[in-house]
Amino acid sequence: MTLHACDIAWEAGGQPIVRGVTLRVPEGRLLGLVGPNGSGKSSLLRLLAGLRRGSDGAVLLDHRPMSAVPRREVARRLAFVEQQVSTEVVLTAREVVALGRTPHRGAWEAWSEADHAAVSAALARTGMADRADQLWSTLSGGERQRIQIARALAQEPRELLLDEPTNHLDIRHQLDLLKLLQSLDTSCIAALHDLNHAVAFCDEIAVVKDGTLVIQGRPADVMTVDLIRSVFEVAATVREDPENGRVRLDFLPD
Ligand SMILES: Nc1ncnc2c1ncn2[C@@H]1O[C@H](COP(=O)(O)OP(=O)(O)O)[C@@H](O)[C@H]1O
Numbered sequence: 001m002t003l004h005a006c007d008i009a010w011e012a013g014g015q016p017i018v019r020g021v022t023l024r025v026p027e028g029r030l031l032g033l034v035g036p037n038g039s040g041k042s043s044l045l046r047l048l049a050g051l052r053r054g055s056d057g058a059v060l061l062d063h064r065p066m067s068a069v070p071r072r073e074v075a076r077r078l079a080f081v082e083q084q085v086s087t088e089v090v091l092t093a094r095e096v097v098a099l100g101r102t103p104h105r106g107a108w109e110a111w112s113e114a115d116h117a118a119v120s121a122a123l124a125r126t127g128m129a130d131r132a133d134q135l136w137s138t139l140s141g142g143e144r145q146r147i148q149i150a151r152a153l154a155q156e157p158r159e160l161l162l163d164e165p166t167n168h169l170d171i172r173h174q175l176d177l178l179k180l181l182q183s184l185d186t187s188c189i190a191a192l193h194d195l196n197h198a199v200a201f202c203d204e205i206a207v208v209k210d211g212t213l214v215i216q217g218r219p220a221d222v223m224t225v226d227l228i229r230s231v232f233e234v235a236a237t238v239r240e241d242p243e244n245g246r247v248r249l250d251f252l253p254d
Pocket residue numbers: 012013017035036037038039040041042043044
């Protein structure tokens with residue numbers, strides 16, 4: 001177990017936003033974080049990334065409180081792809097991806113073979129190698145998103161957190177990204193909106209509503225008609241493929 005939230009809480013403007021959430025990101029697996037708009041997914045990811053200190057509870061990295069882990073170690077091993085990224089920078093796509101190597105290098109250290117290899121591999125894995133020399137500001141929304149993911153991969157993290165990483169991507173790139181996340185040895189947690197993508201690609205799913213964790217478990221165990229109705233307030237049918245145990249959801253108009 002690498003990343004673990006233990007009864008964490010966070011408040012903003014006097015309102016509880018994350019309330020007593022306990023969840024674990026299974027080692028080397030993909031955990032999908034789903035829940036309605038405003039349920040606290042982004043807030044929870046920021047807590048797990050150590051960007052925010054909770055008002056209660058703890059985030060543990062390998063059983064150590066994150067607050068006790070040296071910042072440089074956190075910066076090396078944990079990567080976070082946030083939803084909104086600044087578009088002001090005057091850097092090429094490759095230079096943005098290269099930022100992912102910063103925590104691995106000393107201030108005056110020259111670029112190593114390993115640094116170059118990690119950047120090239122990340123550009124290739126996200127299908128962005130042919131755009132590497134284009135200015136970041138001139139990329140499309142989907143291309144920027146893929147470059148942010150490439151930056152996180154170049155960091156070679158042990159834990160990877162992603163907030164709605166399929167936003168802006170066309171359907172092929174959405175599926176390519178989910179397959180890529182599934183194939184990594186990294187422990188991944190990704191907030192996802194498409195419930196069918198979540199059940200098809202994630203090893204486990206964590207469902208949040210009103211800042212609390214409703215359930216975490218295997219997709220087929222978690223995604224029931226009753227859960228979908230109570231959390232997302234829609235009617236659905238759930239079919240399980242007897243061959244691979246994967247479930248498929250269909251949403252029904254009221
Ligand atoms: N800094 C903040 N100040 C006040 N309210 C916030 C702040 N951040 C988030 N919230 C509120 O917390 C709730 C959860 O937000 P968020 O974590 O972004 O949800 P999600 O990512 O699931 O859509 C929302 O109602 C949002 O308005």
